[in-house]
Amino acid sequence: MCSEKKYPEMIKMEVPRDSELNKTMDNKISKKILLINPPSPSFVTHKDKSIPLSLLYLSAILKKNNYNVKIIDMNNEIINSEDGDFENYFSGRFINEFNSFNPDMIGVTCLFSGRFKSAMNVINKIKKISPSVPIVLGGIHPTIFPREILKDYNVVEYICLGEGEISFPKLIHAHFNNQNLLKDINGIAYRQEGGLKLIKKRLS
Numbered sequence: 312m313c314s315e316k317k318y319p320e321m322i323k324m325e326v327p328r329d330s331e332l333n334k335t336m337d338n339k340i341s342k343k344i345l346l347i348n349p350p351s352p353s354f355v356t357h358k359d360k361s362i363p364l365s366l367l368y369l370s371a372i373l374k375k376n377n378y379n380v381k382i383i384d385m386n387n388e389i390i391n392s393e394d395g396d397f398e399n400y401f402s403g404r405f406i407n408e409f410n411s412f413n414p415d416m417i418g419v420t421c422l423f424s425g426r427f428k429s430a431m432n433v434i435n436k437i438k439k440i441s442p443s444v445p446i447v448l449g450g451i452h453p454t455i456f457p458r459e460i461l462k463d464y465n466v467v468e469y470i471c472l473g474e475g476e477i478s479f480p481k482l483i484h485a486h487f488n489n490q491n492l493l494k495d496i497n498g499i500a501y502r503q504e505g506g507l508k509l510i511k512k513r514l515s
């Protein structure tokens with residue numbers, strides 16, 4: 312168990328602010344960020360439900376930065392990503408929750424490669440109901456294949472490379488306030504106007 316006494320630096324962790332970002336960060340308007348854990352495919356056992364740690368960590372740091380956050384953990388909600396249960400869930404409960412939260416940006420996690428197809432299925436469906444909402448994809452698989460994903464899936468606007476606690480709040484801020492700041496954020500990949508596209512890597 313992590314105690315404040317034992318790990319004071321973790322409990323008090325703040326997002327370090329770059330001087331350029333710092334100028335505008337305090338003026339931000341609170342945005343609504345929906346975080347999604349996509350369902351596992353049927354070849355993965357569903358008996359061992361697991362907590363989406365990535366989204367919990369990201370949620371904590373986003374809330375600390377005054378963002379309004381909602382997590383939808385599809386993996387623990389439904390049976391699997393390929394059958395009618397998913398279709399029913401998506402067109403019913405998911406759409407209701409989505410519409411009532413009305414997110415400004417969506418973060419999707421992809422813990423392992425076997426969940427990538429399912430993540431893209433969810434993202435494609437979301438883009439059909441809300442084409443302009445920006446999608447950020449993170450996790451092990453997108454960290455390994457950022458170029459390929461940005462090239463092949465234009466429904467994904469941003470990829471988080473490695474850990475997202477520092478880069479994600481900066482990315483959100485830059486996206487909504489000043490996209491020139493994107494190039495100064497380590498650990499993200501996105502498309503630049505007019506061409507290809509990887510941007511910066513920070514894998515620590």
Ligand code: B12
Binds near residue numbers: 450
């Ligand atoms: C713990 C763990 C598990 C746990 C569950 C973890 C959980 N709570 O969800 C258990 C034991 C259940 C598990 C099972 C499996 N695992 Co596992 N697991 C891990 C391990 C050791 C750590 C993952 C973790 O929780 N990290 C902590 C969280 C906080 O980090 P994170 O998820 O990476 O998220 C951070 C960043 O990636 C990023 N990020 C992630 N998502 C997003 C989204 C956005 C929007 C943004 C901005 C950023 C972002 O920010 C987060 C915070 O810094 C990793 C190895 C590793 N060192 O990463 C393997 C690993 C992820 N597992 C792996 C595999 C293959 C599996 C299984 C498929 C194994 C199997 N055959 O059954 C299953 C599938 C689970 C399922 N049922 O869906 C592989 C994936 C490789 C791949 N390319 O596919 C890994 C990398 C191990 C390996 N080296 O092979 N696993």
